[in-house]
Amino acid sequence: MNGLSLLQILNGLTFAALLFIVASGFTLIFGLLRIVNLAHGALYLAGGYVGYSAATTTGSFLIGTMAAMGAVALIGLVIERGLLRFVGDNEMRQVLLTLGVTFLLNDMLLVLYGGDTFTVPVPELLRGALNWSGFFYPKYRLFVLGLGIAVFILLWLLLNRTRLGALIRAGVDDAETIAALGVNIRRIFLFTFLLGAALAGLGGVIGGAFLTLYPSADAEILVFSLAVVIIGGRGSLLGAAVGAIAVGMLNTIGQVMFPELAYFVIFGPMALLLAFRPLGLFGRSV
Amino acid sequence: MTASLSSDSAAAAGDLSTSRVGKAATVSVLLGALVLAALPMVLPNYQVSVLTEVLIFAVLAMSIDMLAGYAGRTSLCHGAIFGTATYMTIWLAQDGSSIAVAMIAGVLMATMLAAVFGMLAIRTSGVYFLLLTLALGMVVWGICLRWTSVTGGENGLRGPGRPEFLNDHVSFYYVVFVCVALITLAMWRIVRSPFGLTMRGIRDSESRMQALGYNVPLHMFAAFTISGFFAGMAGALYAVFNNFVSPSAVALVLSVEGLLMTIVGGVGTLFGGFIGAAAIIALENVVSLYTERWQSVLGAVFIIIMIFAPDGVLGRLKDGFGKWTSRSSR
Numbered sequence: 001m002n003g004l005s006l007l008q009i010l011n012g013l014t015f016a017a018l019l020f021i022v023a024s025g026f027t028l029i030f031g032l033l034r035i036v037n038l039a040h041g042a043l044y045l046a047g048g049y050v051g052y053s054a055a056t057t058t059g060s061f062l063i064g065t066m067a068a069m070g071a072v073a074l075i076g077l078v079i080e081r082g083l084l085r086f087v088g089d090n091e092m093r094q095v096l097l098t099l100g101v102t103f104l105l106n107d108m109l110l111v112l113y114g115g116d117t118f119t120v121p122v123p124e125l126l127r128g129a130l131n132w133s134g135f136f137y138p139k140y141r142l143f144v145l146g147l148g149i150a151v152f153i154l155l156w157l158l159l160n161r162t163r164l165g166a167l168i169r170a171g172v173d174d175a176e177t178i179a180a181l182g183v184n185i186r187r188i189f190l191f192t193f194l195l196g197a198a199l200a201g202l203g204g205v206i207g208g209a210f211l212t213l214y215p216s217a218d219a220e221i222l223v224f225s226l227a228v229v230i231i232g233g234r235g236s237l238l239g240a241a242v243g244a245i246a247v248g249m250l251n252t253i254g255q256v257m258f259p260e261l262a263y264f265v266i267f268g269p270m271a272l273l274l275a276f277r278p279l280g281l282f283g284r285s286v
Numbered sequence: 287m288t289a290s291l292s293s294d295s296a297a298a299a300g301d302l303s304t305s306r307v308g309k310a311a312t313v314s315v316l317l318g319a320l321v322l323a324a325l326p327m328v329l330p331n332y333q334v335s336v337l338t339e340v341l342i343f344a345v346l347a348m349s350i351d352m353l354a355g356y357a358g359r360t361s362l363c364h365g366a367i368f369g370t371a372t373y374m375t376i377w378l379a380q381d382g383s384s385i386a387v388a389m390i391a392g393v394l395m396a397t398m399l400a401a402v403f404g405m406l407a408i409r410t411s412g413v414y415f416l417l418l419t420l421a422l423g424m425v426v427w428g429i430c431l432r433w434t435s436v437t438g439g440e441n442g443l444r445g446p447g448r449p450e451f452l453n454d455h456v457s458f459y460y461v462v463f464v465c466v467a468l469i470t471l472a473m474w475r476i477v478r479s480p481f482g483l484t485m486r487g488i489r490d491s492e493s494r495m496q497a498l499g500y501n502v503p504l505h506m507f508a509a510f511t512i513s514g515f516f517a518g519m520a521g522a523l524y525a526v527f528n529n530f531v532s533p534s535a536v537a538l539v540l541s542v543e544g545l546l547m548t549i550v551g552g553v554g555t556l557f558g559g560f561i562g563a564a565a566i567i568a569l570e571n572v573v574s575l576y577t578e579r580w581q582s583v584l585g586a587v588f589i590i591i592m593i594f595a596p597d598g599v600l601g602r603l604k605d606g607f608g609k610w611t612s613r614s615s616r
Contacts, residue, residue, distance in 0.1 A: 036413050038420070086593045091413050092360060093592045096549075099542060100588030107581035219538065223424040226417055260435070263428030267421075271406050274418065278409045 006135065008252055014141040016248025017148025018207045022221055023228035024155055024240045025199030031172050031235015032192045034091060038098040039079060040200050041222030042105040047072040047204025048213040049113050052120045055205070061123040068205045069198040075105070076197025080190055102218070110215050120208040144206055148244075151199070155237055168192055172235050224251070227266050231273055233283025242281060315557055322463065322560075326456050334455045336571060338527055340563045341459075341466045345520035347547035347559030348473055352513040354545070355554030356477050357506065358489030359415050363403055363423030364517045365540030370426060371396035371521030372531045373437060376445040379525070385449055389522040396521055399426070400514020401507075408506035411492070423541055431533045442532030445525065452526070462523060469519055470557070476512065477556055485509050517544075539581065546588060 026040045037043075047068040055064025079101055087093040122140050129136040159165035167188050170178045179185040204213070207221065227247050232239025247266050254265030273280070322341070326334045346368050353359045375392035379385055403422050410418050430437045437443065452458045476482055487495045488502055496502050525531065534540070547566050551558025573583045 034413075036417055083589060083593070092416070095413055095416055096360075096545075097589055097592040100585045100592060103539070103542070103581045103585030103588065105585075107579055107585065110581075111579070219424065220428070223421055223428070226421045226424075230414075230417060230421065260433045261429060263425055263432060267425045270421070274406050274409055278414070 007137070008256055009249075010137055010141065010145075012249040012252030013245070014145045014148075014210075014248075015251060016244045017145045018203060018211070019224055019228055019248050020148045020241055020244035021151050021206060022200055022203035023225040023232075023244055024151065024237060025196035025203070026225045027229050027232065027235055027237070027240045028155075028168075028192055028199075029196035030229060032168055032175075033189050034094075035084065035098070035193075036091075036095045037079075037193075037196070038095060038222065039101040039105060040196075040225060041218035041220075042102045042109070043072050043075060043197050043200035044204040044207070044221045045109055045213060045215075045218035046075060046105060047201025048120065048208035048217070049109055049118065049204070050201070051205030052118045052208060052213060055121055061121065061126075061205075064120065065202060065205045068201040070201075072201030072204070073194045073198040076194050077190075079197075080193045102222075106215070106218055113213075115215055118208065118213045120205055120213070122209050138210075140210060144210065147206065151202075152237070152241055159237060164188070164191070223263075224266070227270055229280070230270055231280055233277075233280030236280075236282035239280055239282030311557075318557070318560060319467065326459050331455045334459050335527075336567060338455070338459045338462050340560070340567050341462050342520050342523045342527060343544070343547060343567060344560040344563040345466055345469055345523070346517055346544045347551060347562050348470065348556055349513045349516035349520065350544050350548045351551070351553060351556055351559055352473060352477060352516070353509060354548055355556065356482055356489065357485045357509045359407075359411065359506070359510075360545065361407075361419045361510075361513075362416055362538065362541045362545065363407075363419040363426070364514070364544050365538065365542070366423035366426035366536045367396045367400050367403070367514045367517040368521035368524070368544070369430070369531070369536030369540060370399050371518035372525040372528070372535045373430060373443070375522045375525035376443045376529070376531045377436070379445045380443060382446075385526060389526065392522040392525060393515065393518040396518025397511060397515040400517070401511045404507045404510030404514065408503050408510060420538070420541075423536070423538060427533055427536045427538065430536050437533070440533060442530060442535075445529040445531075447529055448526060458527075462527070465519075465523060469516060473516060474556060481505070481508070539584070542588070543584065546584070546591070549591060 022040070022044055026037065029035055029037050029040075050071040051064040051068035053064075054067035055061050058064070079098070083097060083101065084094055087097055126140040126143050129138050130142060157165075159169060167178065167183055171185055171188055171192075175185050178188075203221070207217075211217070224247055228240055228243035230243075231246055232241070232243030246269060250265050250269060254261065254263070258265065277283070322337070325337060329337065346364060350361060350364045353361050371392035373392075374395040375385075375388045378388035378391055383391075403419065406422065407415055407418050431439060433439075447453075448458065452461060477485075484495065484500055484505055487498075487500070488505060492502055495505075521535075524535070528535075543566060547559060547562030549562070550565050551560065551562030569583070569587070570580055573580055577583075
């Protein structure tokens with residue numbers, strides 16, 4: 001088997017960028033609220049569908065993206081304020097509750113959008129391929145790569161350079177002390193949850209344009225996100241980035257070498273990692 | 287490996303349950319068995335086959351309960367282990383293997399898968415365990431969906447049909463009944479054994495059991511593999527029952543349904559699996575009369591139970607019963 005071509009490496013990286021956008025929201029919620037939001041995949045799919053509807057009716061990709069992020073943040077609000085507050089601090093109950101939400105949401109989306117495959121329309125500017133002295137690569141995929149990097153930088157700035165970010169980081173370390181200092185930690189929890197959900201929605205639109213949207217897409221993206229967070233560690237932005245690149249590249253290698261068993265290739269490294277670092281590369285024990 | 291899998295000291299401490307509750311439990315178990323044995327005589331054919339399904343899924347629910355209730359680990363990959371046995375059984379049977387050989391191979395395959403999963407999963411606990419088992423189960427689902435040349439992809443695989451003497455619903459029911467009774471007895475013996483008590487010790491305090499010299503990872507590994515073995519048995523029975531397998535047999539929905547049955551029946555009650563399975567399958571059958579939205583109903587039931595009765599229906603009853611007996615004995 002000869003080495004990977006530049007094309008495949010780029011494909012892996014652009015997929016990693018999408019994974020990062022989705023998984024960063026997942027890991028933020030997991031890190032701060034200690035909630036494993038298993039509805040994250042369903043939120044991704046909901047965002048994709050909403051984005052598709054909005055983008056096709058208005059003809060604007062940007063409006064589609066905004067609508068998706070807004071709608072999914074709204075669903076996030078319902079989940080956080082409407083359901084999760086009733087189960088208290090019991091982690092297991094929270095996780096299983098979001099699992100219930102997943103089934104409900106996924107089935108509702110099936111009712112609304114049916115089993116067909118949708119592709120979010122890409123704006124004119126991003127269509128076609130970039131010609132790089134004889135090497136062609138789709139513009140849109142490069143855009144995804146750039147967006148992934150932009151989201152990483154913005155999130156990093158938010159977490160490390162703003163007061164809100166300082167509060168979030170402090171909340172990750174010790175929520176009780178922060179609350180005792182007079183900070184309304186519930187509000188920060190809610191903001192983080194909405195931000196994480198909106199990132200899933202953003203991922204849905206972005207991914208929906210090159211991976212297409214179909215009823216089981218939510219489960220697939222959820223597994224990838226889980227793998228990213230398991231590899232990267234809970235609540236770590238850098239971990240999510242490293243995990244996304246690892247999973248994205250492995251998935252591409254898998255698809256090139258063992259097309260039918262590509263899924264299996266992300267499993268090996270995950271297993272190895274767990275054997276040595278059960279909390280992930282950048283995870284810390286609570 | 288200093289600590290062996292069995293320990294006698296734990297056995298003595300085991301019979302915590304008072305004779306009163308013990309007697310009541312024995313009576314209700316016998317009554318339940320009697321009802322299950324008698325029901326096919328009065329029920330029409332379709333209901334008998336639903337009842338067969340209940341028995342098979344009760345085994346799945348109990349296998350999940352072995353981990354959730356006795357080892358304190360909630361698994362979301364038992365559906366995948368179950369379905370692996372189903373796939374293996376049907377795959378071999380359609381190639382002309384005898385049904386018994388195919389079933390044994392299916393159970394072996396499921397046990398092997400559980401052993402591999404167990405080796406990975408025992409390193410984690412709590413939510414991480416849940417996440418990891420979820421991801422592992424999804425990997426199985428992904429492979430079954432994509433590996434079309436072996437699994438038939440979305441179209442699934444069709445088996446050769448039941449052997450002649452099992453074609454009749456009622457006789458098949460009784461065969462399953464006997465199998466499930468034996469499996470249940472075996473599971474009950476295991477959770478009541480010194481091994482089962484050690485598991486409960488680990489559930490309550492891992493560090494204490496470690497300090498007492500128990501090999502915690504080895505016990506967890508054994509518990510996971512044994513639990514997977516039983517899930518595989520349920521899967522092999524399901525293969526004969528359904529004669530068809532598709533990726534939905536290894537999908538997350540199945541793991542979740544199994545877990546829901548366990549929770550409804552009461553985590554840590556073992557026999558509650560029968561009640562849970564009966565409740566969920568009955569609900570599924572009733573719901574599907576009116577709507578195709580079973581997944582929505584399943585999700586809603588899950589949310590409601592998580593908010594109002596996370597200890598399960600039987601757990602609630604047991605609590606009430608416990609309070610009642612303690613009051614009357616005072």
